[in-house]
Amino acid sequence: MDRKKRLKIQKGVRIAIQIVFLLLAPAVFTSAFAGVKYIFTQLASAQMLEWSAFLKALLGICLFTIIFGRFFCGYACAFGTLGDLLYMFSAFVQKKTKKKLPKIPEKAGSYFRKIKYLILAGVVVTCLLGVYDKFRGSSPWDVFSRLTSLQLPGRAYLVGSIILLLIMVGMIWEERFFCKYLCPMGAVFSLLPILPVSLYCRDRESCINGCSACKRQCPVSLDIDGDTKDSGECIQCNQCLTACPKENIHTGIKIKGNEIWLIIGKAVVLLDICYLLQLTR
């Protein structure tokens, strides 16, 4: 099979998997993050950590991410998929109108990335102080969850709805805007010790001189180099592998990482985990 055709199939498979997860399991990221909130609310009120549904969701998804990398983010998260769909639309319009939205400079971007840790810290602190429930209506994820369960958000969610709209503007502006800069669940994932065999590396010596195609295609603008201080940012979207003209990028072991059998295999394992954790519809 020639390269072009193979890449087309890979793209199609990714979108197909994303749609399947969007329809079957749109609440996984909120449930997993509810696990984080659960831990700190229990700590705040000096109560035992029970083996609850939220805690199981958090541990299940984190364990999967430690083993396989952030495949969940790249292929299964409903909010990530929303971002991809919006950006796909925006890229299409930009191409047609030949007008380009200005890019956020890389330097600024690398600072903005840290915002998600602040958001995570903010949520943790409000849980520890026991005031999280006061901010309930301002969570854009709750609004999104209501929409995926075909309910209107209602009055109480006014702040959350406005924030969601602003985030959607960001998603149109930059690919994976929310994931890169703001997602507190992504912050948790970034801090996980992802097995080095599942991280992407490149053979620098055989790179084309001055080439940076992989980095430009990467939604999180990552310098691919295996285990680095930013390696937790990689969402395993496999766009760098598609972009590299020399097929120079591969996982820590000697497989590339975007083989179709591997992708579908991971998706099936993840869907099973979601099913066992009662996160599917």
Added chain:
Amino acid sequence: MLGKNTHFKIKIINLIMIAAILYIYNINLDLWETKESLQAEQKMAELATEKLTELETGLDSMLAEYTTQNQETEEALETYLWQDGTYEGTGTGFAGELTVSVTIEKGTITDIQLVDSGNDDAAYVDMAVGVIDKMLAAQTWEVDAVSGATFSSNGIKDAVAEALSLAENP
């Protein structure tokens, strides 16, 4: 410093420390709770022996009172807040209607079943059914919602409230 895969090693050490802290927290809380409940049990036992002697002395007079008391209970049955039976009620959860059935025996809520959890996500419903135990213990629907699953638990509470209103003695 740590050779190859430095970041991985640092992160894994962090993760193990966090897990260890949470584990120790849980175990200590467990020990503390068992200690508390042991102390409580001891107190109960002492109280029970006291009561027993009291009861023995008072048994005769109680026997005499028995007949009058019996009458009183029968009257009480009519003045219970709720009539015996099984009642259904619905409430709005996160994504639709939740249905519960409430069983009343001798004026107390003996059972609450979630008959239909509507469209709410299973993981949330799983958390939310925690309010059922609270309601059984408190014998009212007015208990705190399970935090993190507020909508589903409020739905269950509303459903129980509706069922109880059907059960009310006129």
